[in-house]
Structure formats: C-alpha cells, structure tokens
Amino acid sequence: MRIDLVARNGRSRLVEIAAPLVALIAAMAIGGLLVALLGKSPVQAFFVYFVDPLMESWSLQELAVKATPLVIIAVGLCFCFRANLWNIGAEGQFILGGAMGGWIALLTHGGAGGWWILPAMLLTGALAGLAYALIPALLRVWLGVSEILTSLMLVYIAQFFLDYMVRGPWRDPKGFNFPVTVNFADAATLPQLFDGGRMHAGVLIAIVVALVAALVFSRSLFGYEVRLVGAAPRAARFAGFDDRRLTLSVFAISGALAGLAGIVEVSGQIGQLQPSISPGYGFTAIIVAFLGRLSPIGIVVAGLVLALTYIGGESAQVAMKLPFYLTGAFQGILLMCVLAADVFTRYRLSVQFGRAA
Amino acid sequence: MNPDIIELVLITIVTAATPLVIAGVGELVVERSGVLNLGVEGMMIVGAAIGFAAAFLTGSALIGALAAIASGMLMSALFGLLAIGLAANQVASGLALTILGLGTAGLAGAGFVGQKRDSVPHLYIPGLSDLPFVGKLIFGQDPFVYLGVALVAGVAWFLRRTRAGLTLRAVGENHASAHALGMRVRRIRFLAVLFGGACAGLAGGYLSLVYTPFWSPGMTAGRGWIALALVVFASWRPWRVYAGALLFGGATVLQLHAQAASIGLPGQLLSALPYLATILALVVLSARDRRGSIAPGSLGAPFVPDR
Numbered sequence: 001m002r003i004d005l006v007a008r009n010g011r012s013r014l015v016e017i018a019a020p021l022v023a024l025i026a027a028m029a030i031g032g033l034l035v036a037l038l039g040k041s042p043v044q045a046f047f048v049y050f051v052d053p054l055m056e057s058w059s060l061q062e063l064a065v066k067a068t069p070l071v072i073i074a075v076g077l078c079f080c081f082r083a084n085l086w087n088i089g090a091e092g093q094f095i096l097g098g099a100m101g102g103w104i105a106l107l108t109h110g111g112a113g114g115w116w117i118l119p120a121m122l123l124t125g126a127l128a129g130l131a132y133a134l135i136p137a138l139l140r141v142w143l144g145v146s147e148i149l150t151s152l153m154l155v156y157i158a159q160f161f162l163d164y165m166v167r168g169p170w171r172d173p174k175g176f177n178f179p180v181t182v183n184f185a186d187a188a189t190l191p192q193l194f195d196g197g198r199m200h201a202g203v204l205i206a207i208v209v210a211l212v213a214a215l216v217f218s219r220s221l222f223g224y225e226v227r228l229v230g231a232a233p234r235a236a237r238f239a240g241f242d243d244r245r246l247t248l249s250v251f252a253i254s255g256a257l258a259g260l261a262g263i264v265e266v267s268g269q270i271g272q273l274q275p276s277i278s279p280g281y282g283f284t285a286i287i288v289a290f291l292g293r294l295s296p297i298g299i300v301v302a303g304l305v306l307a308l309t310y311i312g313g314e315s316a317q318v319a320m321k322l323p324f325y326l327t328g329a330f331q332g333i334l335l336m337c338v339l340a341a342d343v344f345t346r347y348r349l350s351v352q353f354g355r356a357a
Numbered sequence: 358m359n360p361d362i363i364e365l366v367l368i369t370i371v372t373a374a375t376p377l378v379i380a381g382v383g384e385l386v387v388e389r390s391g392v393l394n395l396g397v398e399g400m401m402i403v404g405a406a407i408g409f410a411a412a413f414l415t416g417s418a419l420i421g422a423l424a425a426i427a428s429g430m431l432m433s434a435l436f437g438l439l440a441i442g443l444a445a446n447q448v449a450s451g452l453a454l455t456i457l458g459l460g461t462a463g464l465a466g467a468g469f470v471g472q473k474r475d476s477v478p479h480l481y482i483p484g485l486s487d488l489p490f491v492g493k494l495i496f497g498q499d500p501f502v503y504l505g506v507a508l509v510a511g512v513a514w515f516l517r518r519t520r521a522g523l524t525l526r527a528v529g530e531n532h533a534s535a536h537a538l539g540m541r542v543r544r545i546r547f548l549a550v551l552f553g554g555a556c557a558g559l560a561g562g563y564l565s566l567v568y569t570p571f572w573s574p575g576m577t578a579g580r581g582w583i584a585l586a587l588v589v590f591a592s593w594r595p596w597r598v599y600a601g602a603l604l605f606g607g608a609t610v611l612q613l614h615a616q617a618a619s620i621g622l623p624g625q626l627l628s629a630l631p632y633l634a635t636i637l638a639l640v641v642l643s644a645r646d647r648r649g650s651i652a653p654g655s656l657g658a659p660f661v662p663d664r
Binding site: 004005007034038081086088139143144145146148149150152153154156157160161163164167168283286287290323324325326327328329330331332333335336339340342343347 | 395399435439443444445446448449450452453454455456457458459460461462463464467574579582585586589623625626628629632633635636639640643661662
C-alpha cells in the first residue's frame with residue numbers, strides 16, 4: 001500500500017472552515033483519552049472545560065478578559081507568520097510592554113493624575129514591545145541571524161528584567177517586602193465596562209485591533225504585500241517589494257501589539273507589576289494564530305476557544321482535581337491537530353494498493 | 358588559584374556542557390537531513406520527567422536512561438508524522454512539540470516532585486583517577502560525559518566517512534535531487550528525526566538523573582533552545598558543537614560562581630548571561646560567515662515527492 005499527498009486543485013471554502021473545527025474535535029477526543037488515563041471521567045471533564053464556563057455571566061466576562069491578550073498578540077503574530085517570518089518571542093515583548101507601560105503608572109503614582117496617563121501607558125507599552133521585537137528583526141536584516149532563536153532568547157531576558165525591577169527598584173516600600181509594586185491609581189487603571197463586572201476596556205481594544213487588522217489585510221497594499229511575500233517570495237521580489245522593510249514592519253507590528261497586550265493585561269487585569277505577569281500568553285497566542293487560520297476574525301474566535309481552556313483548566317483543577325499541566329498538554333495537542341488539518345486544506349490523501357509503478 | 362579548585366571548575370563546566378552536547382549533536386543530524394525540529398526543549402523535558410520516573414520506580418538509572426531515550430523518540434515520531442509525513446510547516450510543528458512536551462512532562466512528573474535519588478556512580482580507575490589535576494577531569498566523570506564524547510565522535514565519523522552519512526547529507530542539501538536519484542527522502546529524514554529525539558530525551562534524562570538529580574517542572578530552563586542555537590553556532594559540524602557546549606557550560610558555571618561570590622551584580626543579570634551569550638554567539642558567527650550560508654540547503658523546507 002502506498003499513501004501519498006496529492007495537491008488539491010484550488011482551495012475550497014468549506015474545507016478551510018471545517019479544518020479548524022475538525023482539529024478541535026480531534027484534540028478534544030485525544031484530550032478525553034488523556035483524562036481517562038488519569039482515571040477521571042472524560043465526559044465530566046468536557047463539561048467542566050468547555051460547557052460550564054459558557055453558562056454564567058461572570059465566567060463569560062472572564063472569558064472575554066482572558067481572550068483579550070491572546071487576541072491582541074495573535075493578530076500581531078499573523079502578520080509575521082503570513083510573511084513566513086517567525087517571531088516566537090511575543091512572550092518577551094508582552095512582558096516588556098507590561099513592565100515599561102507599568103513604569104509610567106509608577107512614575108505618576110501619587111501625583112495629580114490626569115486623562116493622559118492611560119494613553120501614555122498604552123503607547124509606552126506598545127513602543128517597548130516594538131523596540132524589543134526590532135532586535136531580532138534588525139539582527140536578521142543586517143546579519144542574517146535566525147530570528148527564531150534570538151526572539152526566543154529575549155523572552156528569558158525580559159523575564160529576568162521584570163523580576164529584577166519588581167524585587168528591586170520598583171518594589172512597593174510599604175509592601176511588607178513582597179516582590180510587587182504599589183497598586184496602580186485609578187488614573188492608571190483601564191476602566192470597567194460595567195459597574196461590578198469583570199470586563200475592562202481592553203476587551204474593546206482587542207476587538208478594534210482585530211477589525212483594523214482585518215481591513216489592512218483585505219483592503220491595503222501593505223496587507224497584499226505581506227500575503228504575497230509569504231506565499232511567493234520570488235514573485236514578490238520581482239514585483240519590487242522590499243523584503244527587508246517588510247521584515248522590519250511585520251516585526252514592529254507584532255511587537256507593538258504584544259507590548260500593547262502586556263500593558264492592557266497589567267493595567268486592566270492585574271493592577272500592579274509582579275514577578276510574573278503572563279501564564280504563557282505569548283506562546284498560547286501562537287496556537288491562537290494558527291487555529292484562527294492566520295486571519296484576524298478567525299483569531300477572535302480562536303482566542304475565545306483558548307481562553308476557554310485556561311478558565312476550564314482552572315475550574316477542572318478545583319472541581320475534578322485534574323492537574324494544571326493538562327491544559328498545556330491539551331494546547332500542544334490542539335496545535336498539532338490544527339497543523340495536521342491545515343495540510344488537508346492544501347492536499348488530499350491518495351491511497352493506492354499494491355506497489356506504484 | 359589553587360589547582361584543585363581549577364580542576365573542580367573544569368569538571369563542572371564539562372558536566373554543564375554534557376546535556377547541551379548530547380541534545381545538540383542529535384539535532385545536528387536532524388538538521389543535516391534538512392529538517393528543523395524546534396521541539397528539542399519539549400523532548401528534553403519529557404525525557405527528564407520520564408527518565409526520573411522510571412529510575413525512581415525501578416531503582417535503576419540504566420532503565421531511567423533507556424526510558425528517557427524511548428520517550429524522546431516517541432515525541433519525535435509525532436513531529437515526524439506531522440512535519441515529514443504530512444509535510445506540515447516545520448517551525449510550527451516544532452513549537453507544537455515543545456508546548457506539548459512541557460505539558461506532558463508536567464503531567465507525567467506530577468507524582469515525583471520533591472523526590473530524590475542518588476546520582477549515578479562516577480568512573481573510577483585506580484591510579485589514573487587519582488592523578489593530580491587531570492585524574493578526576495579525564496578519568497573520573499559520570500558515564501554520560503563519556504557517552505557525549507562518543508556520540509560526537511560517532512556522528513562525525515558517520516557523516517564524513519560512511520555512505521549512509523553521505524546520503525543523509527545529500528537529502529539535506531537538496532531533497533529534490535536526492536529524490537530524483539532514488540533516495541528515500543522521507544524515510545531517511547524520519548530516521549534522523551528519531552535519532553534526534555533519542556538524543557534530546559537522553560539529554561533530558563541526564564539532567565534529572567545526574568545533573569540535579571531530582572525532577573522539577575521547567576528544569577530544562579531553555580537548554581533545548583540553547584542546543585538549537587549551538588548547532589547554528591557550530592556551523593553544523595559535530596566537534597564544534599562540543600566546543601560551543603563547553604563555552605556555554607562555562608558561561609553557566611561562571612554565572613553560578615559569580616552568584617555565590619556575590620560580586621555586586623544583580624543575580625537576575627547573571628542568570629540572563631547564558632541567553633545573552635547565545636544571542637551574542639549567533640551574531641558573531643553570522644558576522645564571520647557573511648559570504649555564504651553554510652546551512653544545509655533544504656533546511657526547513659517541507660518535502661512532497663512529485664512523480
């Protein structure tokens with residue numbers, strides 16, 4: 001028997017929409033098997049993970065709050081991934097954006113306040129992420145250094161930087177030696193969307209980011225350029241597109257958005273700086289980007305799905321004593337299934353019996 | 358400085374380098390076959406968890422090491438099915454493997470956090486191991502250190518001197534030509550990926566069986582990524598992987614000694630040194646090799662045979 005991949009003629013809209021759904025179902029089946037191996041009920045786990053969080057208002061709000069950083073980062077990443085460039089250090093850009101944006105909150109703390117503080121924080125966070133992402137981009141453009149490894153190494157360095165600042169210069173002097181900064185003043189906190197709710201204005205930022213990115217991709221020359229360079233780099237070069245400028249641009253966009261996500265999370269959700277401000281959002285966003293098929297609108301849906309695994313994972317830990325790492329393992333399985341399903345949007349399997357001539 | 362202390366420092370450098378050597382030389386073979394497997398970190402951490410669990414349950418370090426190898430191979434087989442069998446994007450598949458590995462290792466190792474077991478015995482040859490200065494350094498290490506050297510020598514010989522090694526390099530340089538010459542591109546690559554998985558698993562096992570010797574989640578601390586950088590740094594040559602690993606082992610040990618001596622620099626800056634050194638090494642290397650890429654020609658490109 002011989003199994004081969006045969007290219008499809010043209011792309012089918014149906015297959016493209018079905019692929020991520022099939023991947024999700026397959027990942028759930030494998031995840032259920034894992035739960036059964038751990039001696040728990042897969043059916044109960046399915047409800048705790050994927051159904052219960054959708055049933056109550058507070059958990060729906062929590063879902064939107066958790067999806068916010070994932071969507072903002074993943075929208076930025078899809079610019080890079082579409083252009084076949086691999087920024088895998090979004091986690092570091094997120095951390096640095098949160099840290100530097102939060103620094104503005106610390107500098108203005110105890111002052112008169114003012115409307116300009118929040119915009120200044122968001123801008124600083126985005127710029128910090130942008131600058132940090134330009135390091136691997138410039139090294140690639142100038143020296144041909146692989147952006148994959150440098151962007152990842154910078155994650156560790158950002159983690160150590162935040163850890164140092166929070167334990168040292170930025171620590172709250174009245175904080176009983178806990179490694180945290182002061183709680184941000186109201187002027188440095190993203191407002192809640194409704195009184196007593198959990199949703200903050202960052203949710204709106206995520207929606208705007210996704211909509212603008214969708215327009216850029218479908219309606220602008222730059223969006224076309226990104227898609228062309230990724231799909232046909234030689235053709236793009238003949239068409240006169242400058243791939244160095246494009247490399248810098250997509251890294252700048254993805255870094256700025258990761259940094260923005262960082263400061264949105266710090267200002268809207270955490271409310272202070274602490275040694276760790278991310279449970280790996282920068283890496284999970286990679287899964288979100290692929291599950292959303294590298295399209296901004298798809299990413300919004302995918303962000304909600306991955307946010308569900310975080311919230312479901314937390315309640316599964318409490319309700320079913322399922323280990324914390326199950327969520328990570330499930331996310332890895334999901335990405336593998338998504339990548340496998342993606343192959344079948346471009347190829348179909350041909351099975352021939354007997355030896356091929 | 359007293360020679361005994363210098364010897365001690367050199368010994369710790371060699372042990373810190375050993376997991377990087379083992380994982381790095383495995384990935385080197387994978388990349389020479391034209392495949393970029395970014396999942397080294399994930400395979401390593403699974404090897405560390407499974408290796409420790411198996412050794413703890415059976416009481417045998419040998420079984421632990423074998424289990425680490427087997428788990429690394431199993432992980433790499435998943436990657437192989439995806440990236441070679443289905444020709445999925447290699448970068449994304451490797452990242453998926455790392456994410457999966459970190460989660461799986463956490464699950465598998467959950468029951469073993471805080472458990473301890475003795476490290477493996479070191480080599481002892483009466484007379485030779487007692488020689489001043491070089492005795493312990495050359496004749497008194499743990500078995501993995503010698504295995505690391507043997508692996509590098511074996512891979513160097515295999516790639517340069519054997520027909521199979523030549524085939525593997527041909528597949529990595531130009532998969533279309535290799536395919537046209539009748540080489541089984543996907544089979545050769547799959548075998549290379551399995552070898553890389555075995556090495557990464559073993560390197561992880563070294564960490565939890567010998568280096569620390571206990572299991573804790575996240576204990577690989579980016580060593581898999583540093584091993585990947587080492588391969589680039591070494592220009593895809595086995596012995597240079599060893600030299601590079603000693604350099605990084607040196608940076609790690611230097612950092613630990615500086616922390617202990619409290620020289621006034623923040624501990625976080627010192628901890629960041631190995632990662633900074635990695636970036637710096639990649640920059641220096643690329644400045645040296647500006648004139649032409651020395652990477653295998655088909656590295657990272659998915660291969661779908663057309664007939």
